[in-house]
Amino acid sequence: MAGVGLFLAMQFAYSIWELATLSDGMENKFSALARDKYLSFLISQNLLVLLAYAILAVAAVFLVLPMVTVWTRRSKSEKRRWILLRACFLTVLIHGFFLLRLAKTRPYFLSDAKLGNWYYKLLDWPPASWQPAISMLLFVVFPVTVLLWVIQWHFRTARPKARWGGGVISLLVVGIAIFPMASKGKSGTLKAGTTVKEKPWNVLIVASDSLRGDRLGCSGYKPARSDGPAAPGVSPVIDSLAGRSTRFERCYTPIASTFESSVSFMGSQFPHTHGICQMYPDQATVEAMERKLVPAASVMEKAGYDTAAIGDWCAGYYKVVPLGFKEIDVSSFD
Numbered sequence: 013m014a015g016v017g018l019f020l021a022m023q024f025a026y027s028i029w030e031l032a033t034l035s036d037g038m039e040n041k042f043s044a045l046a047r048d049k050y051l052s053f054l055i056s057q058n059l060l061v062l063l064a065y066a067i068l069a070v071a072a073v074f075l076v077l078p079m080v081t082v083w084t085r086r087s088k089s090e091k092r093r094w095i096l097l098r099a100c101f102l103t104v105l106i107h108g109f110f111l112l113r114l115a116k117t118r119p120y121f122l123s124d125a126k127l128g129n130w131y132y133k134l135l136d137w138p139p140a141s142w143q144p145a146i147s148m149l150l151f152v153v154f155p156v157t158v159l160l161w162v163i164q165w166h167f168r169t170a171r172p173k174a175r176w177g178g179g180v181i182s183l184l185v186v187g188i189a190i191f192p193m194a195s196k197g198k199s200g201t202l203k204a205g206t207t208v209k210e211k212p213w214n215v216l217i218v219a220s221d222s223l224r225g226d227r228l229g230c231s232g233y234k235p236a237r238s239d240g241p242a243a244p245g246v247s248p249v250i251d252s253l254a255g256r257s258t259r260f261e262r263c264y265t266p267i268a269s270t271f272e273s274s275v276s277f278m279g280s281q282f283p284h285t286h287g288i289c290q291m292y293p294d295q296a297t298v299e300a301m302e303r304k305l306v307p308a309a310s311v312m313e314k315a316g317y318d319t320a321a322i323g324d325w326c327a328g329y330y331k332v333v334p335l336g337f338k339e340i341d342v343s344s345f346d
Contacts, residue, residue: 310336
């Protein structure tokens with residue numbers, strides 16, 4: 013546990029240092045507002061990250077404990093500091109594995125200068141025909157095998173009562189994983205006697221924060237790389253949808269800021285009309301907006317639709333400004 017905690021503590025300290033370094037010298041109206049009114053909130057949110065680190069610590073100990081135990085038994089040295097270093101070393105390896113997997117599945121999260129270059133060179137080394145099989149072995153078969161070995165080690169070394177508890181938890185996890193797949197086919201079915209023509213259309217609005225329209229494949233954009241994850245282009249799914257849809261090439265935002273432009277989009281009003289002209293409106297401004305604006309979600313709900321807004325922290329403004337949605341499931345606006 014100490015070795016895992018040591019590594020995670022270093023990671024947390026490095027993250028805070030990097031955040032402070034990157035934001036140092038940033039001077040604009042948003043940074044000033046954040047310091048003056050939301051400093052305590054920002055600090056509390058960073059401290060809340062420690063909860064995630066605690067969860068990671070538990071998961072890492074679950075994985076590392078069997079490996080350290082086996083390694084220590086086979087080693088000539090059983091001193092405390094060596095056990096600590098082994099645990100820390102194995103945690104670093106696990107961290108590195110997940111970084112590689114992140115680079116494989118979500119390459120846009122990583123900078124080419126930091127990780128992408130050598131990673132792609134490493135994965136591009138085998139022949140192209142071998143790469144799918146190698147990826148399957150490295151990122152699916154290998155971790156599943158390790159996880160199964162870890163689980164059987166814990167079951168073998170646990171007490172009988174703990175084994176029963178672990179078995180029940182395992183069944184619950186499997187059940188939770190299987191239930192959505194089993195019920196997937198039931199969703200979207202029509203009631204008896206209902207035809208497709210009688211059923212109103214579903215309306216899905218997908219908004220991506222900071223996504224430039226001229227950086228989509230359907231707009232003619234081509235990335236610098238054309239191999240690996242970049243082979244199908246930067247937006248293959250959107251491009252496919254655009255190919256069978258009506259595409260508006262001259263659609264402009266009334267203001268180049270997420271919050272205010274989203275209110276305009278959902279309410280069909282300019283910012284100077286609805287009054288939301290900056291990222292942090294006060295309560296009086298929000299109340300004034302409610303009196304002026306008739307959101308699209310409210311209109312659709314009156315027509316019989318169930319409405320919901322779902323998103324990450326970029327959609328946090330739905331909690332700040334009421335826009336007519338019945339259900340709101342978004343992260344906090346930090």
